Amino acid sequence: MTGLNTARLAEWLDDAAILPGKGEPVRTRFLSGGTQNVIYEIARGEQRCVVRMPPPGAPPDRDKGILREWRIIEALEGTDVPHTAAVGVCEDPDVLGRPFYLMGFVDGWSPMDTHGVWPEPFNSELDTRPELSYQLAEGIALLSKVDWKARGLQDLGRPDGFHERQVDRWIGFLERIRKRDIPGLEVATDWLRAHRPLDFIPGLMHGDYQFANVMYRHGAPAQLAAIVDWEMGTVGDPKLDLGWMVQSWPEDTANPAESEMSYVDMRGMPSRDQVVAHYAAVSGRQVDDLDYYLVLAKWKLAIVLEQGFQRAGDDEKLLAFGPVVTDLMASAAELAESTDYRG
Known part of the structure; x- marks a missing residue:
């Protein structure tokens, strides 16, 4: 599985001010995925979260799909529905090749x-x-x-x-x-x-x-x-x-x-x-x-x-x-x- 461009991701994280540790290296680990989505754990210092995005060869409509998923988990914030935390979203495919969102890491x-x-x-x-x-x-x-x-x-x-x-x-x-x-x-x-x-x-x-x-x-x-x-x-x-x-x-x-x-x-x-x-x-x-x-x-x-x-x-x-x-x-x-x- 092709890895993430950690340099581009770190730059985006710094600009978006989503995770602390500006300037620190980003570590990534492939978790799962296939033709529709891929999931990576990312870590920066002591902070961990998860990137979810379509792989390079996924159909174009998966870009809209990933943003649709983001809308749902963001809307669940503050509810009693068990869900991953909504950390951040990037609609610009130039950052990692496809739109993606970050969700909280689940210790489970x-x-x-x-x-x-x-x-x-x-x-x-x-x-x-x-x-x-x-x-x-x-x-x-x-x-x-x-x-x-x-x-x-x-x-x-x-x-x-x-x-x-x-x-x-x-x-x-x-x-x-x-x-x-x-x-x-x-x-x-x-x-x-x-x-x-x-x-x-x-x-x-x-x-x-x-x-x-x-x-x-x-x-x-x-x-x-x-x-x-x-x-x-x-x-x-x-x-x-x-x-x-x-x-x-x-x-x-x-x-x-x-x-x-x-x-x-x-x-x-x-x-x-x-x-x-x-x-x-x-x-x-x-x-x-x-x-x-x-x-x-x-x-x-x-x-x-x-x-x-x-x-x-x-x-x-x-x-x-x-x-x-x-x-x-x-x-x-x-x-x-x-x-x-x-x-």
Whole structure:
């Protein structure tokens, strides 16, 4: 991974007066990233923060996307939503090649960094695990309560017609890339068109909410440190975040055969009903229509993953999406056919 131009970054930091230590060298360490974003830790003296930006080869629209992310984390300042601190933003691509922003360094851990094994004490002490789930649910419950208009996010999304656009937009996208039949697609699509919510309370939503996109503080009891990766953030229907979070939650977390949610060990976790109830209690939102959001989440995720599968080539990771897509769509169709929800 190409490193940052530390001299240019140090000059910008000095001019913007963002970090103390003017004139001191800047140290950088690559943390993570891929085709959409790259993340570096930067240090100057005793100060640490994180740079997030598109890589050189990312599509041009990622520049707008990174500035959109900045707007969200800046708007979260002063709220009780766990988030990274908003340190500074640079819209000038001449500094590092692409626009970027600086966020606070989080002294914690991500479930994505533990390779499917919870860090201690969550690995060996199952009674510490439930709070990991309750904290996860609480994060989006608190997010849904943010006064997005007061925070200057009136133009971040278009909540009017949100559900109508979900189906039309994603079906249109799928038709452009589609090269195979996906059983259950028509059933789930028709059901979503016929059963969309008659009304909902708009709110700020993450768009890809799951264990992979949060960080926890070290040690027990579990405490959510920050919600991260805001590239899908918008103003819409926050209950889609809930549906997304629990769409693959096992019915029986005590059964090892049913307790693997792809990348985390779900043994010892509360049931889906329990985490949904916690979300409802914290958010104040009713969840009687959760089935609609589960169908929508499974259907939408299947279409998102189909994009990766269609461009997989010989990439084994992307090829593995193929059966996941068909399983998700079949599950969406099965749930749609079995539910009595009427919108």
